[in-house]
Structures are given as structure tokens and as C-alpha cells.
Amino acid sequence: MRNSLSPCGLRRGLLRLARMGAALGLGAALxxxxxxxxxxxxxxxxxxxxxxxxxxxxxxxxxxxxxxAPARLAHRAQEGANPASVMKLVTTFxxxxxxxxxxxxxxxxxxxxxxxxxxxxxxxxxxxxGDPKLVVERLWLLMRRLQAQGIEDIAGDIVxxxxxxxxxxxxxxxxxxxxxxxxxxxxxALLVNFQSVALTFVPDPAAxxxxxxxxxxxxxxxxxPSVPLAxxxxxxxxxxxxxRAQWADPAxxxxxxxxxxxxxxxxxxxxxxxxxxxAARAVEGMWRALGGRLTGRVRxxxxxxxLQPAFAVASPALAEVVRxxxxxxxxxxxxxxxxxxxxxxxATATFEGARDVLAQWWRQRLGGQPLPQVDNGAGxxxxxxxxAQALGRMLQVAWDSPVMPELAxxxxxxxxxxxxxxxxxxxxxxHLKTGSLRDVLAVAGYVHAASGRRYVLVALVNHPxxxxxxxxxxxxxxxxxxxx
Numbered sequence: 245m246r247n248s249l250s251p252c253g254l255r256r257g258l259l260r261l262a263r264m265g266a267a268l269g270l271g272a273a274l275x276x277x278x279x280x281x282x283x284x285x286x287x288x289x290x291x292x293x294x295x296x297x298x299x300x301x302x303x304x305x306x307x308x309x310x311x312x313a314p315a316r317l318a319h320r321a322q323e324g325a326n327p328a329s330v331m332k333l334v335t336t337f338x339x340x341x342x343x344x345x346x347x348x349x350x351x352x353x354x355x356x357x358x359x360x361x362x363x364x365x366x367x368x369x370x371x372x373x374g375d376p377k378l379v380v381e382r383l384w385l386l387m388r389r390l391q392a393q394g395i396e397d398i399a400g401d402i403v404x405x406x407x408x409x410x411x412x413x414x415x416x417x418x419x420x421x422x423x424x425x426x427x428x429x430x431x432x433a434l435l436v437n438f439q440s441v442a443l444t445f446v447p448d449p450a451a452x453x454x455x456x457x458x459x460x461x462x463x464x465x466x467x468x469p470s471v472p473l474a475x476x477x478x479x480x481x482x483x484x485x486x487x488r489a490q491w492a493d494p495a496x497x498x499x500x501x502x503x504x505x506x507x508x509x510x511x512x513x514x515x516x517x518x519x520x521x522x523a524a525r526a527v528e529g530m531w532r533a534l535g536g537r538l539t540g541r542v543r544x545x546x547x548x549x550x551l552q553p554a555f556a557v558a559s560p561a562l563a564e565v566v567r568x569x570x571x572x573x574x575x576x577x578x579x580x581x582x583x584x585x586x587x588x589x590x591a592t593a594t595f596e597g598a599r600d601v602l603a604q605w606w607r608q609r610l611g612g613q614p615l616p617q618v619d620n621g622a623g624x625x626x627x628x629x630x631x632a633q634a635l636g637r638m639l640q641v642a643w644d645s646p647v648m649p650e651l652a653x654x655x656x657x658x659x660x661x662x663x664x665x666x667x668x669x670x671x672x673x674x675h676l677k678t679g680s681l682r683d684v685l686a687v688a689g690y691v692h693a694a695s696g697r698r699y700v701l702v703a704l705v706n707h708p709x710x711x712x713x714x715x716x717x718x719x720x721x722x723x724x725x726x727x728x
Contacts, residue, residue, distance in 0.1 A: 283319055284723045290716040300707035301716065304636035305724050308690055308698040311640040316699065316727075321633040324614075325704040328679030329573045330635065330686040331623030334616055336566045336654065337638065338605050339581045340647040343588065345563035349375035351434075352553035353386065355393060362396035367540075369547045370527065371405040372434025374587055375559045376580035377568070379437050380460045380530075386557045387530050393554055401540035402531070404523055405547050408433035409583055410592045416515060419624065420682070424491055424515045427624065431579040433593075436460065436523040438576055441497075443512045447473060447505040454503040461529035462522075463542075466496040471503045480507040494518035563650040570654040570677050571662035575622040582621025595620060613637050623679055632702040635688050639700040643690070655689045658721060667718065673725040676701065685710040687717050693727040 283291075283298060291298060302325050305317040315321070339347075351373055357366015368390065378386075414430035417423035429439040437460050444457040453470040471487060481504070488501035494517045516522040524542040531538060559565070562581075569577045586597030599618060606615050616630035642651050655675035656662030663678040676689035688702040701724050705713040 281319060284317070284719075286719045286723060287716060290719040291713075294709065294712040294716055296705070296707055296709055296713055296716065300705055300710070300713070302632040302702075302704045302706075303720065304632035304700070304702045305691075305720075306636055306640065306700055308640060308643045308700050311637065311644075315633075315636075316724075318633065321636070321702075322631050324629045324631055325686075325706045326626070326628055326681065326684045327616075327623060327630050327635065327686050327688070327704055328628075328681045328684040329575070329623040330677050330679035330688045330702075330704070331616065331618060331621070331625075331628050331630065332569055332573065332578045332679075333635065333651075333677050333688055334602070334606075334618060334630070334638065335578050335582045335621040336569055337642050337645075337647070337651055338602050339562060339585060340566060340650055341609070341645060342585060342601075342605060343562055345561060345566075345647055345650045347562040349373050349559040349584070350556040351375050351378060351386065351559075352556040353390060354547050354551050355390075355395070355554040356548065356551060357400065359394050362394060364395045364398050364400065367400040367403050368395075368398055369403045369405055369545070369551070370434065371408075371547050371553075372432065373408050374431075374433055374435075374580050374584045374593065376435065376565050376574075376577040377559050378435060378557075380442075382557060382559075383436060383460060383526060383530050384534070387527075387534050387536065389555050389557060390531075391534065391536065396535070397537040397539070398531075399539045401545075402527055402538065402542045403545040403547075404434055404527065404542065406433040406523075406544060407546055408587060408591075408593060410594050411583075412595075414519075416519065424517070426513050426515050427575045429515050429576045430519060431576055431583055432519075432523070434523050435576065435580060436526045438513075438574075439519045439522050440513050440515050441522075443497075443514060445471070445503050445507070445510050445512070447503060447508065449473065449505050454505075458497070460526040461533045462525040463528035463532060464495065464525060466498070468498045471499045471501070474502040474504040476505070478502075478504040478506065480504050483507045483510065484512060489514075491517050494521065563654075566650065567654040571656055573663050573678065575624045578622035579620050582618075609641055610634070610638055624681075626681075632704050635702045636700045639688065639690065639702070643698070643700070652690055667721075674701070674721050676721070680711075683708050683710050685713045685717065687721070691721060691724040693725050695727050697727060699724050699727075 302320040302323050304321040306315040307313045352371045354369035416428040426440045442459045445454045447454040452473050455470050458467050486501045487499045490498040528542045582598045583593040585601040587593035613634040619625035619628045652675050655677050656664035658664045658667045658674040674691040676687045679686035685705040691699045691701050703717055703720050
């Protein structure tokens with residue numbers, strides 16, 4: 245009887261041969277090359293269960309430390325695909341490499357005029373320099389630093405200088421019709437609290453209501469202080485829909501529904517309906533909340549030539565910002581970092597300038613790989629494109645770079661935290677950036693295998709049914725980790 249092997253059996257045999265060759269120091273490269281293009285059986289099975297064709301998936305798996313070794317798996321790895329938020333890896337590695345992990349954004353504050361008896365006869369200027377994390381707590385600190393200059397009353401204006409970024413008009417609903425989603429917020433040279441308002445609901449059953457706290461405090465708005473509680477026994481469920489929020493009027497936030505006590509305390513971050521006005525409302529609101537007085541108004545403008553800053557408020561270091569971007573896939577923070585690449589090369593940042601800086605960096609670092617089409621640097625784009633192999637090669641370069649610890653530590657840990665906390669793959673075995681859009685699902689990063697080796701893994705799914713591919717990606721992670 246003639247012996248025969250199924251395609252899957254042949255692949256398994258080749259993989260065994262590759263391992264034997266590696267152990268003997270013989271022929272491993274040839275065996276790996278023979279098997280690299282074939283998907284593992286468990287991945288094929290997961291694709292079949294998800295009713296996805298094999299050409300919906302592009303994969304690249306290779307040794308993280310040895311860029312010269314043949315890929316362990318390369319399936320459609322040179323085909324262009326939309327990587328969604330996995331593109332943030334390109335932005336954050338470039339930033340760490342070009343700016344350094346300790347880079348900080350300084351927001352200078354200028355005081356024009358004289359201070360007498362706690363009153364400033366003149367204007368205060370706050371100059372945005374692209375800080376991605378000027379959140380409520382740090383806006384509070386900025387205002388406290390201003391008060392430390394002996395100022396209690398500003399008999400003039402607070403002027404916001406946002407000229408560091410030169411950006412086109414932004415429609416927050418254009419991408420997916422969800423203008424109030426924080427992920428659709430546009431970058432801003434003076435980005436205050438991600439241009440979002442955090443609403444905290446605290447139920448008080450004795451008073452039959454839930455109190456609402458708004459952060460940051462917003463000046464000149466009608467803010468409903470509480471909502472009634474839903475009838476006893478109402479499950480938490482879709483509590484946001486039950487509140488029946490009214491957002492249309494930028495000067496008013498109101499609710500026509502009720503809040504279930506079963507939800508306990510919850511926070512609802514919402515992109516402000518008039519993004520261009522949020523910084524002014526928040527700055528004035530915080531100043532007044534701290535007891536400051538303002539005779540004039542908060543308005544946009546520019547710092548007068550020659551005026552020296554009274555002080556500056558520094559952001560967290562870039563390494564910490566990158567961790568927030570990658571762990572939680574923060575789009576606007578990624579765009580702020582992307583634009584900062586251009587700001588460091590000139591007086592004003594544009595998306596075109598940032599793309600030019602990144603292209604130059606890519607050619608220097610990965611000249612042999614096709615340049616990604618990065619668009620806005622966050623992956624929140626229908627036009628962004630790259631290949632699995634290009635991203636994989638970049639991750640190998642990153643592994644060999646001085647900033648590898650910062651980049652790797654910024655990635656979500658499978659089954660543990662960030663956007664991978666619910667992953668059903670091997671818990672703790674992988675540090676991977678995730679990406680998802682309509683028709684796109686992706687992961688990329690590093691996998692710690694049973695043999696002790698580290699692999700780069702890039703998997704990009706582009707298909708109308710991409711949302712069904714999570715078990716496919718879990719199977720790939722498990723297969724990569726199980727290399728013995």
C-alpha cells in the first residue's frame with residue numbers, strides 16, 4: 245500500500261522537520277520556508293467556523309530577535325490591508341525613536357500686565373503645544389499655578405493660543421455618524437480633557453435620584469444636577485439609552501429619562517457637542533471653580549511677540565502617553581503625538597508635515613519595506629494601508645532598539661488588561677495592539693512562546709464579516725505561543 249499524507253499532515257511533518265533541523269543546526273531554513281505560507285489547521289478551522297475565506301486574512305509570524313531567519317508563518321503577508329488601530333504602533337514607535345521616552349509637552353502660560361492687590365490689569369495667555377493629556381487634574385494644577393502668581397482677579401481676558409496646529413475643519417460625525425463618541429474627537433493644539441465631558445452618576449436611593457457631576461466644570465452652561473431613579477428593581481441594562489440625553493444645544497445638557505439604582509456609580513464620557521468651545525468653557529469653569537474672578541472673557545488669540553512665559557505645565561513623559569495610547573487605543577492622543585512629530589521640525593504642525601517626517605524615518609529604519617499609508621496616525625481611517633510583513637519587520641526593528649521596553653510594555657496583555665483583557669487566548673502570553681473598524685479586525689505585537697522564544701505576530705482581517713474573526717485571532721495567538 246502506498247503511503248500518503250494529507251496537506252495538514254504534510255505541514256505538520258515539515259514543521260517537525262524544521263524543529264529537528266533547528267536542534268541539529270541543519271536545514272531549518274528550508275523546512276520553515278516550505279511551511280511558512282500554509283495556515284495552521286486550527287486557524288483554518290476557525291476561519292471555516294467564522295465563514296471567512298482564507299484571503300480575508302493576512303498573517304506574518306517571525307522570530308522577534310532574528311530578522312534574518314525565515315518567517316515561521318507568512319500568509320498573504322505582502323498584500324496591502326487596512327490595519328485599523330494597529331497603525332498606532334507605527335506612530336508610537338516612531339515617536340519613541342525620534343523624540344525619546346522622556347519627551348514631555350510643555351504648556352506655557354503668559355501674564356501680560358501688572359498684578360496689584362491680587363488683580364491682574366491685563367491678559368493671561370495659555371499657549372497649546374499639543375499636550376495629549378491636559379486632563380481635568382492637570383488643568384486644575386495649571387490654574388493653581390496661575391493663582392500662585394498672586395492673581396485672584398483677571399481684569400482682562402484669558403486668551404487661548406492654538407496656533408501650533410494648522411488643521412482642516414473636522415466633522416466628528418463624518419467617519420461613522422457618531423459625533424458624540426470620544427474616539428471621533430479631533431486633535432487640537434490645546435486639547436483639554438480630550439475635548440470630552442465626563443458625567444458621573446451617583447445614585448441616592450433615599451432621595452430617589454442620582455446626582456450628576458460634570459468634569460471639567462463648564463462655564464456658561466445649563467447643567468442638569470440630577471435625574472430621577474428608575475422604579476425599584478429596574479436592571480442596569482442599557483442605562484445610557486434609558487437616560488434619554490439631550491445633547492443638541494451646546495449650552496445645555498439635559499435628560500428626560502431615569503437612572504437605575506442597580507447600576508451603582510457610573511461614568512459616561514461624551515464628546516462635547518461644540519468641540520471648538522470646550523477649551524474656553526473648561527478654562528473659565530475651572531478658574532471660577534477655584535474662586536478666581538474674570539472681568540473679561542475667554543477667547544482665541546495668539547501670544548504677543550516678545551512676551552515671556554510666567555511658568556509652564558509639563559505633561560507626563562512620552563513613554564506614559566504611549567502606554568495610554570496603545571493599552572486603551574486612544575485615537576486623539578495618537579493624533580496629537582503624530583502631529584508633534586511635525587511640530588518638532590517647524591513652527592506649525594500639519595498632517596502632511598507629520599506624514600513627511602514619518603516617511604523619512606521609515607525609509608531610514610525600514611527602507612526595504614513598503615511605506616505605510618498612515619493618514620492621521622491613529623488608524624481611524626478607511627484609507628490607511630500597510631502589509632503584515634512591513635509591520636512585522638518594524639516590530640523586529642523595534643525589538644532591537646533602545647526603546648523596546650517602553651513600546652512592548654505599552655501593549656495590551658492578552659487576557660489581562662487594556663483592549664485585550666477579555667481575550668480568550670493564552671492569558672499573559674502575548675503583548676498585542678488591537679484594531680477594529682467596520683470590516684477590519686487586527687492584532688500585532690509580541691508573543692512569548694513555550695520554547696522561550698519571542699515572536700512578532702501580525703494578523704490583519706479585512707472582510708465585511710471581520711467582526712466574526714476574534715476566534716481566528718485567538719487561534720493564531722495560541723498557535724504562535726505553542727511552538728513545541
